[in-house]
Amino acid sequence: MLKPEVLDLDIVMEDLQKMLRPLIGEDIELSLIPEPDLGRLRADKGQIEQIVMNLAVNSRDAMPKGGRLTIRTANVDLDKSYTRLHVGSQPGAYVMLDVTDTGCGMDEATLGQIFEPFFTTKEQGKGTGLGMSTVYGIVKQSGGYIWVDSKLGLGTSCKIFFPRVEQAVMTPKVREVLAGPAGGKETILLVEDEGSVAILARRVLEREGYRVLEAREGQEALRISGRYVGPIHMILTDVVMPVMSGREVAHRLLSERPEVKVLYMSGYTDDEVLQHGILDCDIGFLQKPFTDDTLARKVLEREGYRVLEAREGQEALRISGRYVGPIHMILTDVVMPVMSGREVAHRLLSERPEVKVLYMSGYTDDEVLQHGILDCDIGFLQKPFTDDTLARKVREVLDTPA
Ligand SMILES: Nc1ncnc2c1ncn2[C@@H]1O[C@H](COP(=O)(O)OP(=O)(O)O)[C@@H](O)[C@H]1O
């Protein structure tokens, strides 16, 4: 099962070195160039290792007479001048993994096909043609971007850009809400149910000199506050939590300690949170470095489902095309830029007629039906949804007889 977590790519690489060296053999020189202060990314560690192994094996195969394999990491910001020339890339802050070899390289025609499943130029028994398509799938799943440069006879460079988990935004925001002098020794009550986020937040805050009290959910936060004798200057809490919402925790804490400043964080965007009245409007809000789709994924995986993830319709159809197992349900957004959720579902159904369909949207059920975006008797999930609603609705749709 996939376990996305906040990762330091340099540490992943350091651990992987021992496996890489025997894999590439003695004729290939391996250089690892880590970046000091490398940002973090959010992904499943096993998948990241798989990417590196697949790329390293390809480089090895491209250098039968030896050569150099360089693996470099870096913090990279992609701007419009880059994204305009690189279709599919989005401006933003990334952690880059660059795997470069001095091997045989590829001609344009080969380069154009490397991501196709089962495409291989290797003789039978040597290649499966699945290495690069797997890499591509994983990169897409982590919201990243891959770019391959190659010159015949000179070598190949694969650059993968993973969205950088922004720890940097946290400190200024915390300082702003506390409105105290920098480097203060304030106490912050952190309420976050996702372990990796809690660890990251705590580390960042403690490095800044704050004292951190940590709770996994609302009740625990109130208990901690009840028995903590010193002052608590701020509560930093997730908005959407299973038992007690962040808002309720904050309100109950304020009735005990009216001086507490409140900073909410959520995977939902600022807009969504405000629009749906989850929060009062003029308080601190910190966007967590993941989208609600990732949250949905997390919830579904916790329920024991296997989740294949696509960012848009074409990709969904590609994933379905190369996935050999059964797909039981498609959970798709309704309104999407290129292909509507309805079209994706219909095209998927023509390939896999057994698939159940569950649509989700920020529009209300009524709006969606009224505008004929959807057929009427199918599953629909109103965004934003709670973990429970999602799990229940998915079960319901899966249980409906075909
Ligand atoms: N580093 C590289 N140098 C040269 N060619 C490469 C490199 N990486 C991939 N390729 C080309 O892309 C093809 C597909 O790669 P992959 O999907 O990993 O399948 P396989 O390695 O099993 O052939 C390879 O057969 C090769 O032609």
Ligand SMILES: [Mg+2]
């Ligand atoms: Mg390969």
